[in-house]
Amino acid sequence: MNILALSLQFFACAAVIGAAGFVLSRSADRLAGMLGWGRGWVGxxxxxxxTSLPELAAGISAVVVVDAPNLAVGNALGACVANLAFLVIIDAVQRHQPIYRAAGPTQLLSAGFSVVMLGFVALSLVVGRNNPALLHVGLYSPLLLGFYLLALRSVHAHERDLLRALTSSGAAPEPVDQQMLRREWRRFGLAAVAVVGAGIWLPEAADQLAQALGLSRSFVGTIFLALATTLPEMAVTLSALRIGALDMAIGNLLGSNLFNVLILAIDDLFYVRGPLLADASAAHGGTAVAAMLMSGLVIIGLVMRPQGRVLRVTSWISIGLVAAYAINLAVIYLAAA
Known part of the structure; x- marks a missing residue:
């Protein structure tokens, strides 16, 4: 398939994801209002x-069909870095103030849990073939699953307590129209199918383009495939911003990072030749550290709530995110050279 055909395939997927992403965000926002869920937890x-299911499908395909552990690991970790870098665009779009001043405190939990989970991944990549394993699965996989479930529970409980504190003690909750609720779930489900279907189609174009350009799979997984599979997150995040749901937009990106790290545990289950991270290149450790660094910057922004902008364009937190992303690109490119 030539470059033109691959480009047409990519933009067709992008158009579907963009349209379905807007519907997905509006439905999620309405469901949050009907069910009394916090927007951060919904995101x-x-x-x-x-939005992370394309990364999951691409990772399983990489280890089962292609037998390419570097492609799977690079895709998951590269998607984490790409999601955090996309916060820079959100920050620039929010012209009236930096996003960190308006974001809810729940986002601190998501970013904190992602640092912990990425830390386990970085350590496992450093240990390499000395990773302890149960059968063919590394012991880091059940730890990642446990932290992910704990993150979901903690964020839900935190936002539930916040919503209770904001609700007047004597106010009774309004009854939910069950027919409208079912209709909204159907709309959400159809939009989700469209996003996932188009998102799964994207990696094929990225992989074929990489083969045509003669690039290594570590580089392709971290850059091309990661950017392709994070397109649903970007489309849905921008759609959430259009309806004024900033917490849902940020929660989608930070939550996608948690799920992307969990994907490594799921890929590990399908990779039967041993622990996945034991066979992956140590260069991915640099991407994991870059994602931890960028998550740390986000946490600093959520705590300090910077008000000023550099050159009236973006916050200094975003400048740091861009620098960390650029350094990671250079490191992974030099390691693959």
Missing amino acids: LALLATV
Whole structure:
């Protein structure tokens, strides 16, 4: 398939994802209002899971069909870095103030859990073939699953307590129209199918383009495939911003990072030749550290809530995110050279 055909395939997928992403965000926002869920948790649990399914499909395909552990690991970790870098665009779009001033405190939990989970991944990549394993699965996989479930529970409980504190003690909750609720779930489901279907189609073009250009799979997984599979997150995040759901937009990106790290545990289950991270290149450790560094910057921004902008364009937190992303690109390119 030539470059033109691959480009047409990519833009067709992008158009479908963009349109379906807007519907997905509006439905998620309405469901949050009907069910009394916090927008941050909806972004973390609902939107992040749906938009990260292309990364899951690409990772399983990489280890089962292609037998390319570097492609799977590079895709998952590269998607984490790409999601955090996309916060820079959100920050620039929010012209009235930096996003960190308006974001809810729940986002601190998501970013904190992602640092912990990425830390386990970085350590496992450093240990390499000395990773302890149960059968063919590394012991880091059940730890990643446990932290992911704990993150979902913690964010949900935190936002539930916040919503209770904001609700007047004497106010009774309004009854939910069950027919409208079912209709909204159907709309959400159809939009999710469209996003996932187009998102799964994207990696094929990225992989074929990489083969045509003669690039290594570590580089392709971290850059091309990661950018392709994070397109659903970007489309849904921008759609959430259009309806004024900033917490849902940020929660989608940070929640996608948690799910992307969990994908490594799922890929590990399908990779039967031993622990996945034991066979992956140590160069991916640099990407994991870059994602931890960028998550740390996000945490600093959420705590300090910077008000000023550099050259009236973006916050200094975003400048740091761009620098960390550029350094990671250079490191992974030099390692693959």
